[in-house]
Amino acid sequence: MAEAAINFFKADLRSLQFTLYEHFQIQRLFEYDYYSHMSREECDAVIDQCYRFCNEVLGPLNQIGDRVGCRFENGQVKTPEGFREAWKKLYELGLPNFPVPMAIGGFQGPVSVHVILQEMLSGANVAFNMYPGLTHGALELIAEFALEREKKLFLEPMMNGRFSGTMCLSEPHAGSDVGALTTKAVRIEGNRYKIQGTKCWISAGDHDLTENIVHMVLARVEGAPPGTKGLSLFIVPKIRVNDDGSLGEPNDVVTASIEHKLGINASATAVLNFGENDRCEGYL
Structure with a gap:
């Protein structure tokens, strides 16, 4: 029963x-x-x-x-x-x-x-x-x-619940010392960058509630200074979004695991790998 x-x-x-x-x-x-x-x-x-x-x-x-x-x-x-x-x-x-x-x-x-x-x-x-x-x-x-293109792509679906969002700051070696993070961003063109790195303790990092998850990822652009002054924030969707708003191909964002916690167990706290196959893109 x-x-x-x-x-x-x-x-x-x-x-x-x-x-x-x-x-x-x-x-x-x-x-x-x-x-x-x-x-x-x-x-x-x-x-x-x-x-x-x-x-x-x-x-x-x-x-x-x-x-x-x-x-x-x-x-x-x-x-x-x-x-x-x-x-x-x-x-x-x-x-x-x-x-x-x-x-x-x-x-x-x-x-x-x-x-x-x-x-x-x-x-x-x-x-x-x-x-x-x-x-x-x-x-x-x-x-x-965000730039106008990214606002057009992401705001409306996040407003109506089609997409969700996260904050991806911490890394296995960079929790309280966020300036020590090593996730890197390499410019492709314009405000498009390749993203590569691992984030951990990401609340709502993965789930089945929405069609897509929009990660806000802290990363360091090549040549940026060390510490927090060298960090930039990128929009990194789990699934790429086409210009017409439809979903494209996966964006090389992989969930490695979720934490086993003492409480709030229905909230997924995830370890996320970005760019394992060098195909993860984000928008500055």
């Missing part, structure tokens, strides 16, 4: 509302042009929607997901049953895009409300929330710093 899913998540909505409206008084933000399209009623509706999602979807998945964990089979990470459906529902609701500017398709809501949403999502199922959390960070970097 299958184990019944039990929800242990609880949140005091009155306490959250007190923090937002009586302590921080975020309603004053709605007087400014940037937030003039928002209101307390709309923010409360989003918070209520997130609360229901946590109680009905994420909370019940938490205990089972942690007990079952991710599986590494034939070079591919498999997330626990129910995670793919939860991912799809999360992006249908649009919750990850609440603070994202309207100029790129977001709701442009107050970051303080976004923090409340993240508090509830992580409280209900922190392992699951690692995946959209890393995606949001990668999306913000691309929106702020």
Whole structure:
């Protein structure tokens, strides 16, 4: 007999509302042009929607997901049953895009409300929330710093949940000392570079929730100075993306293993090899 899913998540909505409206008084933000399209009623509706999602979807998945964990089979990470459906529902609701500017398709809501949403999502199922959390960070970097071509290729699918994202900083010999990393980048043309190296402890580094994973990879361009001053950040998709937005060939990003942890087992913490066959490309 299958184990019944039990929800242990609880949140005091009155306490959250007190923090937002009586302590921080975020309603004053709605007087400014940037937030003039928002209101307390709309923010409360989003918070209520997130609360229901946590109680009905994420909370019940938490205990089972942690007990079952991710599986590494034939070079591919498999997330626990129910995670793919939860991912799809999360992006249908649009919750990850609440603070994202309207100029790129977001709701442009107050970051303080976004923090409340993240508090509830992580409280209900922190392992699951690692995946959209890393995606949001990668999306913000691309929106702020990428060239227009890469923005066109990656932003929309990351907004609608078709692609996810990660941050690839640490290496086996370079954890706290990030300036010691050895992943290298060799220029091909324009902002295209060949990437070669190994990254470890990469949260959400591989999974089956999305069609593609967009890795933000720290690497050192040939001739760059040592230490952190010589590092650059590259957009490295797991699967290359054609100019029309369709998926191309694999980008020589290989998952070597996932960590066996004491907790948050449904969040895949991966070791990733970039460019084992000298065919991994990234965009500066």
